[in-house]
Amino acid sequence: MRILSIFILSLSILITAPAYSAWKLDSSKSSLTFVSIKKGTVAENHHFKDFSGGITDNGLANVSIDLSSVDTNIAIRDQRMAEYLFETAKFAQANFSVQLNQNEIDAIASGSSKKMLLKGSLDLHGQQQEVTVKVMVLKLSEKNIVVTTLQPIIIKAEDFALVAGVNKLKSLASLPSIAFSVPVSFVLTFTE
Numbered sequence: 001m002r003i004l005s006i007f008i009l010s011l012s013i014l015i016t017a018p019a020y021s022a023w024k025l026d027s028s029k030s031s032l033t034f035v036s037i038k039k040g041t042v043a044e045n046h047h048f049k050d051f052s053g054g055i056t057d058n059g060l061a062n063v064s065i066d067l068s069s070v071d072t073n074i075a076i077r078d079q080r081m082a083e084y085l086f087e088t089a090k091f092a093q094a095n096f097s098v099q100l101n102q103n104e105i106d107a108i109a110s111g112s113s114k115k116m117l118l119k120g121s122l123d124l125h126g127q128q129q130e131v132t133v134k135v136m137v138l139k140l141s142e143k144n145i146v147v148t149t150l151q152p153i154i155i156k157a158e159d160f161a162l163v164a165g166v167n168k169l170k171s172l173a174s175l176p177s178i179a180f181s182v183p184v185s186f187v188l189t190f191t192e
Contacts, residue, residue, distance in 0.1 A: 022192070023145070025053035025063065029189035032065065034155075036072075037179040046072045055190065059100040061120075063188075064093050080172055085165035086125065094124040096131065105137070105145075113138040115150065124160045143192040152183030 033047045049071050053063035067086040070078050082088045098120030108114050114137050122131045134150040157163045157180040170178045 022057055023055040023190040026189045026191050032186045034182045034184045038175050059102045061100055062097045064095050084168040091125050096122050108139045110139050110141050127160045129159050145190045147188045149185045152185045154181050156181045
């Protein structure tokens with residue numbers, strides 16, 4: 001579930017950069033987070049430490065997440081998620097890509113924001129799915145844009161062949177349940 005959230009956050013990052021010039025994701029001013037739920041009612045916040053992305057001159061946005069950088073504040077859980085859920089030995093990264101509308105991005109005045117609905121492709125655990133993300137794009141200046149989710153993206157384990165991994169985590173931690181869907185949120189800062 002945590003993995004799904006991370007992928008969703010990556011998708012949001014791609015949505016925010018202007019299309020007519022190359023932009024780079026500033027991960028030091030960005031965040032990609034997800035929430036897992038265990039035992040039916042216990043919710044926990046998690047994030048990915050390493051992700052990168054950019055927007056090409058023709059408006060193609062891409063965000064890549066290093067799945068081994070998952071951070072749950074518990075080292076053994078991070079290790080287990082990387083090994084059994086994300087299977088990072090085979091699937092080291094998750095990637096989101098989306099083609100942006102250049103005119104729509106360019107039309108945002110500095111200091112202004114615009115709500116957008118983005119449809120892109122999420123490649124996670126060897127599976128590709130179309131993902132729709134509602135975002136707010138804030139143009140801080142002509143060289144700085146922030147893209148943030150307006151509502152969490154829900155990633156479902158069954159859509160990305162992650163059910164067996166979730167079940168393995170549940171067994172290793174002796175938990176009665178772990179949710180198979182996770183909400184993912186992000187704040188992504190792009191710089192020209």
